[in-house]
Amino acid sequence: xxxxxxxxxxxxxxxxxxxxxxxxxxxxxxxxxxxxxxxxxxxxxxxxxxxxxxxxxxxxxxxxxxxxxxxxxxxxxxxxxxxxxxxxxxxxxxxxxxxxxxxxxxxxxxxxxxxxxxxxxxxxxxxxxxxxxxxxxxxxxxxxxxxxxxxxxxxxxxxxxxxxxxxxxxxxxxxxxxxxxxxxxxxxxxxxxxxxxxxxxxxxxxxxxxxxxxxxxxxxxxxxxxxxxxxxxxxxxxxxxxxxxxxxxxxxxxxxxxxxxxxxxxxxxxxxxxxxxx
Amino acid sequence: xxxxxxxxxxxxxxxxxxxxxxxxxxxxxxxxxxxxxxxxxxxxxxxxxxxxxxxxxxxxxxxxxxxxxxxxxxxxxxxxxxxxxxxxxxxxxxxxxxxxxxxxxxxxxxxxxxxxxxxxxxxxxxxxxxxxxxxxxxxxxxxxxxxxxxxxxxxxxxxxxxxxxxxxxxxxxxxxxxxxxxxxxxxxxxxxxxxxxxxxxxxxxxxxxxxxxxxxxxxxxxxxxxxxxxxxxxxxxxxxxxxxxxxxxxxxxxxxxxxxxxxxxxxxxxxxxxxxxxxxxxxxxxxxxxxxxxxxxxxxxxxxxxxxxxxxxxxxxxxxxxxxxxxxxxxxxxxxxxxxxxxxxxxxxxxxxxxxxxxxxxxxxxxxxxxxxxxxxxxxxxxxxxxxxxxxxxxxxxxxxxxxxxxxxxxxxxxxxxxxxxxxxxxxxxxxxxxxxxxxxxxxxxxxxxxxxxxxxxxxxxxxxxxxxxxxxxxxxxxxxxxxxxxxxxxxxxxxxxxxxxxxxxxxxxxxxxxxxxxxxxxxxxxxxxxxxxxxxxxxxxxxxxxxxxxxxxxxxxxxxxxxxxxxxxxxxxxxxxxxx
Numbered sequence: 078x079x080x081x082x083x084x085x086x087x088x089x090x091x092x093x094x095x096x097x098x099x100x101x102x103x104x105x106x107x108x109x110x111x112x113x114x115x116x117x118x119x120x121x122x123x124x125x126x127x128x129x130x131x132x133x134x135x136x137x138x139x140x141x142x143x144x145x146x147x148x149x150x151x152x153x154x155x156x157x158x159x160x161x162x163x164x165x166x167x168x169x170x171x172x173x174x175x176x177x178x179x180x181x182x183x184x185x186x187x188x189x190x191x192x193x194x195x196x197x198x199x200x201x202x203x204x205x206x207x208x209x210x211x212x213x214x215x216x217x218x219x220x221x222x223x224x225x226x227x228x229x230x231x232x233x234x235x236x237x238x239x240x241x242x243x244x245x246x247x248x249x250x251x252x253x254x255x256x257x258x259x260x261x262x263x264x265x266x267x268x269x270x271x272x273x274x275x276x277x278x279x280x281x282x283x284x285x286x287x288x289x290x291x292x293x294x295x296x297x298x299x300x301x302x303x304x305x306x307x308x309x310x311x312x313x314x315x316x317x318x319x320x321x322x323x324x325x326x327x328x329x330x331x332x333x334x335x336x337x338x339x340x341x342x343x344x345x346x347x348x349x350x351x352x353x354x355x
Numbered sequence: 356x357x358x359x360x361x362x363x364x365x366x367x368x369x370x371x372x373x374x375x376x377x378x379x380x381x382x383x384x385x386x387x388x389x390x391x392x393x394x395x396x397x398x399x400x401x402x403x404x405x406x407x408x409x410x411x412x413x414x415x416x417x418x419x420x421x422x423x424x425x426x427x428x429x430x431x432x433x434x435x436x437x438x439x440x441x442x443x444x445x446x447x448x449x450x451x452x453x454x455x456x457x458x459x460x461x462x463x464x465x466x467x468x469x470x471x472x473x474x475x476x477x478x479x480x481x482x483x484x485x486x487x488x489x490x491x492x493x494x495x496x497x498x499x500x501x502x503x504x505x506x507x508x509x510x511x512x513x514x515x516x517x518x519x520x521x522x523x524x525x526x527x528x529x530x531x532x533x534x535x536x537x538x539x540x541x542x543x544x545x546x547x548x549x550x551x552x553x554x555x556x557x558x559x560x561x562x563x564x565x566x567x568x569x570x571x572x573x574x575x576x577x578x579x580x581x582x583x584x585x586x587x588x589x590x591x592x593x594x595x596x597x598x599x600x601x602x603x604x605x606x607x608x609x610x611x612x613x614x615x616x617x618x619x620x621x622x623x624x625x626x627x628x629x630x631x632x633x634x635x636x637x638x639x640x641x642x643x644x645x646x647x648x649x650x651x652x653x654x655x656x657x658x659x660x661x662x663x664x665x666x667x668x669x670x671x672x673x674x675x676x677x678x679x680x681x682x683x684x685x686x687x688x689x690x691x692x693x694x695x696x697x698x699x700x701x702x703x704x705x706x707x708x709x710x711x712x713x714x715x716x717x718x719x720x721x722x723x724x725x726x727x728x729x730x731x732x733x734x735x736x737x738x739x740x741x742x743x744x745x746x747x748x749x750x751x752x753x754x755x756x757x758x759x760x761x762x763x764x765x766x767x768x769x770x771x772x773x774x775x776x777x778x779x780x781x782x783x784x785x786x787x788x789x790x791x792x793x794x795x796x797x798x799x800x801x802x803x804x805x806x807x808x809x810x811x812x813x814x815x816x817x818x819x820x821x822x823x824x825x826x827x828x829x830x831x832x833x834x835x836x837x838x839x840x841x842x843x844x845x846x847x848x849x850x851x852x853x854x855x856x857x858x859x860x861x862x863x864x865x866x867x868x869x870x871x872x873x874x875x876x877x878x879x880x881x882x883x884x885x886x887x888x889x890x891x892x893x894x895x896x897x898x899x900x901x902x903x904x905x906x907x908x909x910x911x912x913x914x915x916x917x918x919x920x921x922x923x924x925x926x927x928x929x930x931x932x933x934x935x936x
Contacts, residue, residue: 094797123781128626138786139797144778145786146629147798148622149652155619159626160778162610163584163634167778188615338610341602346578349603353565353575354742355394 087112103255103281110258114265128157132174134201151181154189169196179215190245194336203283211286240317249275250329300326362929369422371430376439378413381497386417394739397556401426414443423555427844431925440465453477493533502541569733570596572707580715583609584634586623591675592731593665617642621649631777635661647689654694656787659718666730677919678732680891697725698869702843705740716748732841757781763794771815825867832859835883849927886911893917
């Protein structure tokens with residue numbers, strides 16, 4: 078590995094592909110934060126892989142100059158897990174939206190938390206399906222009636238990403254705001270340096286289908302408690318439940334054995350073939 | 356029972372033995388020990404398994420056939436049946452055809468002999484195996500049966516004892532001693548019966564012979580082909596392959612992940628392969644259905660993967676423990692959009708090694724998805740085989756090297772294959788994509804990009820030289836049999852039988868199902884004025900597929916039956932001789 082010069086610039090990590098995102102989309106801030114986080118760690122672009130599924134935010138790999146894979150809807154974590162298992166030497170980042178990660182990919186989210194592979198998952202949560210033109214997502218409030226698909230609301234309790242990650246066994250859980258890309262960049266660095274599965278829910282407004290989220294910049298604030306981050310799951314659960322979902326910061330950090338492949342004494346195929354002899 | 360026209364003329368010198376009993380009675384254990392002992396004595400053999408859905412207490416049968424040359428299918432009838440009990444006999448009795456020459460040795464403690472068995476004309480002989488076993492400390496009825504069969508079939512007791520001691524070693528000295536006493540008791544009973552059904556013994560030494568199951572053979576082929584990552588979700592009848600692979604992948608520097616579901620499994624292998632490591636998943640029909648979107652991603656992103664589908668009865672949960680060839684259509688046509696990929700199928704248990712190794716080679720060379728269609732019949736059968744020759748496929752993925760100028764991942768090329776940059780290669784980072792893309796990989800909805808990339812992905816497969824491996828072809832008769840997969844063994848035997856009656860029939864057993872080598876197939880069919888298509892389906896999937904791709908003679912027939920009853924050599928012989936009489 079050839080570390081980059083000390084003054085590595087975030088631009089080194091940006092591609093020349095123009096994002097499909099609408100003006101004012103929170104995801105621009107997340108893209109900036111990712112490239113800043115990589116620059117501050119001086120990671121050579123070829124040592125990083127950014128994996129995604131489908132949705133507005135899942136377009137992010139092509140906008141970077143690291144190795145990327147834009148896979149299918151909901152399966153980004155599985156794609157990333159396979160890559161990390163096969164290539165433990167790479168820094169694997171997985172990114173996507175709330176529909177991709179918590180609805181169609183919800184099962185993979187639970188099991189990625191449990192498995193505790195050394196990778197970082199960034200979910201850009203705008204509480205809406207943007208790419209399919211504004212349907213309710215798992216994090217949408219039950220009384221949101223702006224979608225023609227659910228004209229009287231979903232009547233379903235919103236998915237609580239941090240609390241569910243905690244219950245499923247994630248060892249690094251944080252919440253951030255796309256409007257604060259520097260803070261987010263620092264958080265991504267912490268997450269990447271955490272040994273094990275790290276999860277960041279980024280509140281990332283959708284100005285097109287959820288224009289009221291423009292007000293998030295006035296609502297979102299850091300967790301007002303000194304207790305966080307904690308390694309006590311009960312305490313973390315308490316603060317997750319008390320919060321309205323708009324407080325940011327690292328919530329939970331736990332040191333737990335990281336998933337690793339068993340390193341056995343290597344044998345040749347001929348040795349394996351011997352078991353079939355009479 | 357199934358009534359089927361049968362032509363047994365010149366059945367090869369073989370001995371078929373069925374062991375039946377409730378799950379947990381130990382019939383599979385005895386079957387394996389018998390197969391091994393016969394192999395050590397110099398016989399070839401095949402053991403198939405027929406099981407019910409329950410783990411304990413369900414019906415279970417070990418179906419063995421011994422001969423003096425490799426056995427690739429069951430026989431027409433059973434010479435000897437050992438029955439511990441008849442629970443759920445109606446579920447498998449069709450699979451054990453009998454004649455008046457058959458012997459049925461049954462334990463009266465296991466209940467009355469069911470009507471279809473009693474009415475078959477077979478000779479019945481009650482043997483109190485359970486009672487005998489109870490008289491022996493650590494005795495078990497299945498070991499009485501082992502001694503019984505050994506003496507009837509003329510197996511060497513010294514070899515049996517050695518094999519039993521080795522396989523029961525972990526269960527302690529008492530268990531070994533009990534088994535030994537039971538085997539001796541069973542052999543004594545056998546000698547008193549005056550039934551002689553000798554196991555045919557082959558010439559030559561046994562040093563270069565193997566016993567291997569189809570699931571193991573697929574796993575071994577994958578390792579030999581260079582697979583070093585696998586992910587899978589447990590499913591009958593494929594789990595055994597995953598279980599065989601897990602420790603052996605670890606020992607060969609790779610790894611296997613038990614995924615949360617099949618959707619994860621297929622995407623994990625796409626991720627691993629994107630990272631440069633040849634990767635595979637293993638499943639059965641319901642899992643393949645879940646995986647189809649991921650397989651399409653591998654095709655679109657040009658990421659090599661191998662998917663092994665061990666077929667079972669369908670649709671839906673179907674008959675999980677029994678065989679069928681009915682995933683052909685989903686393997687060929689399951690993907691949405693136009694997703695050219697490769698479908699291959701082994702033609703025997705032992706050929707699974709070669710076919711899977713070849714599948715890995717094709718996936719890596721063509722940067723696409725390869726589906727391997729095995730089935731329960733082959734996968735859970737254990738065969739005595741000659742040690743397969745090593746084949747020298749050098750798995751070669753075209754990769755881009757650091758310093759390449761203006762790298763384009765999906766560059767248009769003469770053969771359609773473009774160099775893949777492996778993560779870690781400096782200066783060549785790109786984004787692999789399931790969205791249609793241009794040569795660089797940048798998403799595109801343009802008609803020109805779509806057409807070019809469709810042509811690229813199709814040209815890779817259509818222009819490739821698959822060599823002689825596309826099919827196994829034998830003989831030159833004016834009658835041709837077209838078949839595939841686990842039907843091949845019975846077809847081969849039927850062809851040998853009719854040859855002895857002076858009728859020449861040629862065999863064309865396809866190993867490469869897609870893309871179909873139509874030119875080669877037409878050549879192989881030249882001069883054939885009658886064709887018989889043989890397959891294990893209800894709706895004749897293979898027949899319709901062939902019809903859609905090549906012009907078959909007017910006189911083309913199809914012998915098709917859904918699972919779980921395998922087609923027997925006698926039935927195929929009858930079909931071949933029908934117009935020759």
